[in-house]
Amino acid sequence: MEVYLVGGAVRDKLLKLPVHERDWVVVGARSEELLDQGFQQVGKDFPVFLHPDTHEEYALARKERKSGRGHTEFTVYASPEVTLEQDLARRDLTINAIAESENGTLIDPYKGVQDLEARKLRHVSEAFTEDPLRVLRVARFAARFAHFGFTVASETQQLLQQMSDSEELSHLVPERVWKEWEKALLSETPTAFLELLKSIDALPQVLPGITATDRQLQRLHRTSAFSGEAALRFACLFVEQKTPDDIKQFCRRLAIPNHYRDAATLARNNEHFITQAKLPEAESLSATLKQIDYWRRPEKLEQLLQLRAAEFSQSEQKTTIDKQHQKLRLAGEKASALSSQALQKQGFTGKALGNALREQREKILAEALV
Incomplete structure (x- = not known):
């Protein structure tokens, strides 16, 4: 033995x-x-x-x-x-x-x-074609080792194309597809995973709805350089793609965990906030905080700020964005500390109480963001 x-x-x-x-x-x-x-x-x-x-x-x-x-x-x-x-x-x-x-x-x-x-990803033998999951494994290794200079050998690239053309990939179990993609999202270069699958026309079979446009890949590149968090990298792909219902359906189909789905939905619902360099006015900002349920779940704002910071992480506006976020975090904390009980003692009740709370929060946000 x-x-x-x-x-x-x-x-x-x-x-x-x-x-x-x-x-x-x-x-x-x-x-x-x-x-x-x-x-x-x-x-x-x-x-x-x-x-x-x-x-x-x-x-x-x-x-x-x-x-x-x-x-x-x-x-x-x-x-x-x-x-x-x-x-x-x-x-x-x-x-x-x-x-x-x-x-x-x-x-x-x-x-x-x-x-x-030689920094080559090369298949061992023709038996490689017997397991379609190996296409995703090669894509995942491409993502993991791209920063070392690894590339796919030309004969292996041709074999991957043949396997994609056979549509054998459509028979893969969704959970296994997600498992490979999630590992790629945690790798050094997640874009390489999508780029390889796109190059062999495999995306419609394994990740239907993910088109990996240049704009998406650029955003994923920026976000990956900014953060190693897989959910953030995943979410950035949906900033300008799909509807919230489409995202739910996509995640359900691939058995993607709910926290990924929620991060992607948050990104999609707040595209303007993420992509615009100028912060919204206090009234609009207050509405955004309400929409993301910030007053009960302040971590949602932090997710948005991380996505927004990643969006501008490689631009000349990075310093300005960082300062905006410092102010916004403090403003949010101060607005959250506003007590409805104190307003009730002032005689506000019912709808008037809700309006007064909103107005005072907007005032705090406006003052803090000056």
């Missing part, structure tokens, strides 16, 4: 990046041998086991064969006769098909180290 470190841990180690989790492949063993050593099997029919102490994943060397449409229909064959090279051959990219022995020797039958040095 031989054990090898494989996949992302080896890749990131060679790139001198932090290694957050390690995966292992076991060659020349049967399930019973691992179970006898205290390993716990993950799933009923899948040869992956958790180490009894580290809880890291150890997988028996295996081969896979596609047995249906989409990402999940595969027949797995694990046996002591399956070699390390055969196991590595089923992986997606050469940079993910490098193994390291227990003594530190690299096993690299598909020239992954060479592609790491």
Whole structure:
């Protein structure tokens, strides 16, 4: 029985990046041998086991064969006769098909180290086409490693185009599509994810309604440079796109969490506030604060200010925008502190109380924003 470190841990180690989790492949063993050593099997029919102490994943060397449409229909064959090279051959990219022995020797039958040095994302074999999710994985790796200069190899780009043309991507489970996109949103260059999918005409299949226009991509680039928050990066794509109902439908279709949907809806409903360099007058500003339910949920204003700051983060107006936001935060806090009880003591009730509260808040905002 031989054990090898494989996949992302080896890749990131060679790139001198932090290694957050390690995966292992076991060659020349049967399930019973691992179970006898205290390993716990993950799933009923899948040869992956958790180490009894580290809880890291150890997988028996295996081969896979596609047995249906989409990402999940595969027949797995694990046996002591399956070699390390055969196991590595089923992986997606050469940079993910490098193994390291227990003594530190690299096993690299598909020239992954060479592609790491050349900064190329290249598929291992034609078996790549059997799993349509790999299109999204390549796009996600493009987003993660673009700042290192990685690009997709021309033959892999052609293969991605063929897979998109086959419309196999339309059979992907929405939750898996979102999982890959969310990882890309958290990467260094989220625009690369959308750019690659757009280049192979895959967006209508996997993210219907996301067109990745130059304007959208530029906004995403600015926002990504400004903030690493995934929800903010997601929301900026909807500032000038879709209606609130369309956003809800889009998020429901991809099973996107509600806080992403709410951030996108907030951005769409307040396009003018986000994109205009001049703050609205006190009356309009008061209406905006009411519309976003600021008096009960002040964090909504902070989301808007972050989107607006990102919009102007690379412009000559950045300093002015920052000063505006400092004033607006203080004005909002001061207006929030206004007590309706104090107005009631002055004799205001009912509709008159609501009007007086609104007028005094507008007065506070107007004075603070001078």
